């Protein structure tokens with residue numbers, strides 16, 4: 001059995017990790033890390049775990065944890081892992097970080113967008129960006145995996161084939177994304193109170209959201225050049241789910257015509273035909289958050305708008321599963337040579 005520890009097990013992403021790992025046949029959770037609930041029974045923090053998890057919350061002492069487990073998940077706020085990571089930890093255990101501390105390769109970009117000084121940038125270079133469908137081979141040999149977040153996983157996977165194949169001008173990409181409120185975490189914030197969120201929809205972080213450089217970096221690798229995009233997130237009154245609607249200009253072919261629907265579908269099939277967790281929907285079917293809820297799937301599709309010369313791409317995922325804990329477990333499976341979908345055969349729930 002793989003011994004796992006979770007720092008931040010009492011947050012929403014950590015709790016989803018607990019739920020998924022409880023059903024994983026090859027993993028046992030040895031450490032439920034917390035900051036506010038030390039010595040309290042985990043099932044008293046999350047009562048859905050009553051008579052399922054008997055353990056008590058421990059602290060966030062990552063150095064002690066590293067001696068005891070094969071893999072550590074850090075489901076902690078930005079800056080936590082960066083402030084505690086060291087060579088000894090990485091020599092003793094694998095680390096999968098659900099925060100953004102090791103996602104962005106350029107430390108100045110991280111510090112500018114996150115407004116945090118990075119305390120251990122020496123590990124940024126070796127960290128592998130854990131978007132499994134794209135970086136699978138690199139993940140297998142990593143010590144440190146930077147698990148992509150919810151908006152970014154959805155935004156990147158939705159556009160990736162068309163950027164990679166040069167079918168769209170990546171610099172024209174506009175990502176309009178919506179997130180359920182669990183994306184903001186369990187901590188109390190006025191903006192996330194029931195009366196602020198219910199029966200309401202709002203954009204936030206317009207032109208300034210920290211996920212913008214992450215999407216630009218990853219799609220830039222696919223494009224083979226630096227790109228600049230627009231990204232606007234919105235908060236919607238749902239518990240879970242991300243829906244990304246993405247617009248980009250199609251690149252004309254040598255004969256002056258636009259790529260056809262069939263050519264675009266062929267690009268999606270080329271990259272995702274064998275991907276268990278990316279479902280390219282049938283022609284005319286738009287992704288919906290409900291159809292992926294509770295599962296590790298990302299549903300994607302597109303419509304060619306011949307009138308404007310643009311393609312509209314759409315993607316949906318569950319922010320806590322493929323957008324966080326599910327993808328982290330997918331990465332863990334790769335790190336330990338397990339079947340990539342082990343413990344992740346979660347059927348979407350409905351209604």
Ligand SMILES: NC(=O)C1=CN([C@@H]2O[C@H](COP(=O)(O)OP(=O)(O)OC[C@H]3O[C@@H](n4cnc5c(N)ncnc54)[C@H](OP(=O)(O)O)[C@@H]3O)[C@@H](O)[C@H]2O)C=CC1
Pocket residue numbers: 007008009010011012013014033034035036037060074075076077078080098099100148149150182183184185186187319320323324
């Ligand atoms: N929510 C989501 O949909 C997604 C979240 N993520 C990322 O996962 C991470 C966790 O997010 P989320 O679960 O939503 O956040 P929450 O606010 O729900 O949980 C944060 C967790 O971190 C712990 N914590 C808080 N501050 C500290 C600290 N200074 N030192 C150590 N531990 C601390 C908390 O402990 P306690 O509660 O015991 O105080 C809690 O367990 C973030 O980096 C986030 O960006 C990534 C993708 C999606």
Ligand SMILES: CC(=O)N[C@@H](CCC(=O)OP(=O)(O)O)C(=O)O
Pocket residue numbers: 098099100148149150151152179180181182183184185211233235
């Ligand atoms: C609704 C909401 O507030 N969402 C969070 C993003 C989700 C998240 O936790 O960020 P990562 O994906 O980078 O880990 C936000 O906008 O900051």
